Amino acid sequence: LINRAERLGLSELYQLRGRVGRSDRRAYAYLLLPSEIDLTAIARRRLAALKEFSDLGAGFKIAALDLELRGAGNMLGGEQSGHIEAIGFELYTQMLDRAVRELKGEMPEEEVATQLNLGLNIRIPADYIPEENQRLRMYKRVAGVERDSQLHDVRAELIDRYGEPPAAVRNLLDYAELKLVAVRMGVGAIERKREQVSIKFRQTATVDPERLARFVASQRGTQFSPDGTLKFLQKATAAEDVLSNLKHLLEELAGTPSAAA
Template sequence: MRAAFKAVTDSKQVAVLAPTTVLVFQHYETFRRRFAAFPIRVEMLSRFRSAREQKEVLAGLESGQVDVVIGTHRLLSRDVRLRDLGLLVVDEEQRFGVAHKERLKELSKNVDVLTLSATPIPRTLNMSLVGLRDMSVIETPPKDRLAIQTVVAPFQESLIRRAVEEELARQGQVFFVHNRVESIYSLASLVQKLVPKARVVVGHGQMGEKELESVMLKFVRDEADVLVSTTIIENGLDIPRANTIIINRADRFGLSELYQLRGRVGRSNQRAYAYLLVPPEGALTPLARQRLAALKEFSELGAGFRIAALDLELRGAGNLLGRQQHGHINAVGFDLYCQMLERAVASLKGQAGAPELRATLNLGLDIRIPPQYIPSENLRLRTYKRIAEISTEDGREEVRRELADRFGPPPPAVDNLLDYAVLKALCEKLLVASVERHAEQVAIKFHPETPVRPEQVVGVIRAHGGLRLDPSGVLWMNLGRDRPRLTQTVRNVLLQLRTEG
């Protein structure tokens, strides 16, 4: 809202795009209330407006009389023309498809764009992580906000009755999400039968505009206790009295969708509860199990970014230049794809990148993670990847403490692997092509573009015995008594070469 206010005071127009009519209406009411003391005209474009009212708003936008317009996909229609758009705000960005975003690009040439999402879709998150978009993460929750208690359980009438009655007992309201319009009224009847004193209303996207608006206003004004609805309530609704949500057939929803639905409750200082109703354990797919386990695990405040990161891992980053907003890369690995992307972005920004080099280490040490130490193959692979990311001694110690805490004291082979990771990172900084052991000697071969100058190498050779430089530029080390501390000895020599520089 501050960004919108700043744009309007600079004589620019602001467009706020939201995915549902209910959310647009809520934003419209909030903007009008906040800007009431200022000469700012705020209008709404959605199916809650009649054709005549929409025509008046469109004329106001074209003439520049409307300062802030808040709308659904209706804003993306070809007949919408803004005189001088300065700021475009896209709320719940993950709900818009590629076609909508292409239209947004046409709207937003030379315009500031702010996209908001608790759980960005995989491609958007990936674009931020590789530097194509700027990203800000809001990690501080509102004052007195409590984490939502998440329960995964099979569908039971007794559980539904208890959940609704407990919420009503503390003067609260309940969302019941059932994403099948054809059976939503029978479910609402069941809730009414289980809790006769509850005032139950039904809302879904196939209702008429006035009827849906009436239902939502009833719930917002506390004239109803239970709202049985489809996922029309998923985005942005802010009803502090509603602190229990029951989601039927939660296994059919995506990870981000479940997180968004759960976010409809817990918007006050009361403890909120989310009940995810699922079929018996045997009927769940492995992916559904992973999603539900992740939602239970990431139940603390501000976990949306971690949920989105896991969604990126589970579903893939999609196609940067095509229509797919998720999906895995088949031709190359994900890490290689990211590196190629980073190099391309740096090149377009005119940033000269350092030469890409993967140092080869062959010291004849055991660097495998024993299956007896980490039995799960998947966990071992994740641990290899985690260790490969180590670049400093502090990082090594942090990972070692983590391993000791989870699996017990690391065996010698794992310690060797940790030392290898630190040594490899140092080699790549100094552009050392390879470090290879030959019996009682170690050969250090430098890349032609290494920052280490010949005079630095000569200085280190003079200061230490057991080192020599051959005519081809390979530095040889005699091991002698340093065999047990092989990686540390090589690292010390390289550190001295860096210090000399």
């Protein structure tokens, strides 16, 4: 019996529920609420999630929803707390997914991922995709994009099913596009803290040395260290401007055709 269940967080309720039914005898977890209380919208979503997510591997879905509820919708922004603030949403969800796979006996292959930690408001609002499962599915689809054609398909599906995406969703798609460019170029990580941006290039990165030298010389306060890290100032604060500027910079440094267009 869990009394006053509305006072507990989603992860706490999930952990408590997991303490029953671990033998060969069927068990039940009862969540008790005062009959006269008016539940908040978030409390209702927490309780509804516990009812919905009960299958094997539901821990990842619970964790993702818990992040959304506690993070005020700013899933990739600077208002996060705890471990996710230190490592970013993308890496955090990758670690969660890997842990779930290992518990299920699936050993994922090692991947060298490109990490983007930009502190931007990049999300799917609940008023655009109301159903939580569908929002989670779309987040994972965007995160799993590996080719431009896949990103085009995701964009087309969003428009077809939910209408023209709002600014936050367009930012999410632009974020995915920036990551595709970074992966192709050989960027290890891009981090933005206020006006300071750091781009860490791998040794195999396709950077034009002359273009890089011109950029460093032309931008006041720009530094390029021997370990392959480019640091510079970017005063743009709007998400669409930050993403667009970074994408164009990478294309310029790589000397890709789109940069010259």
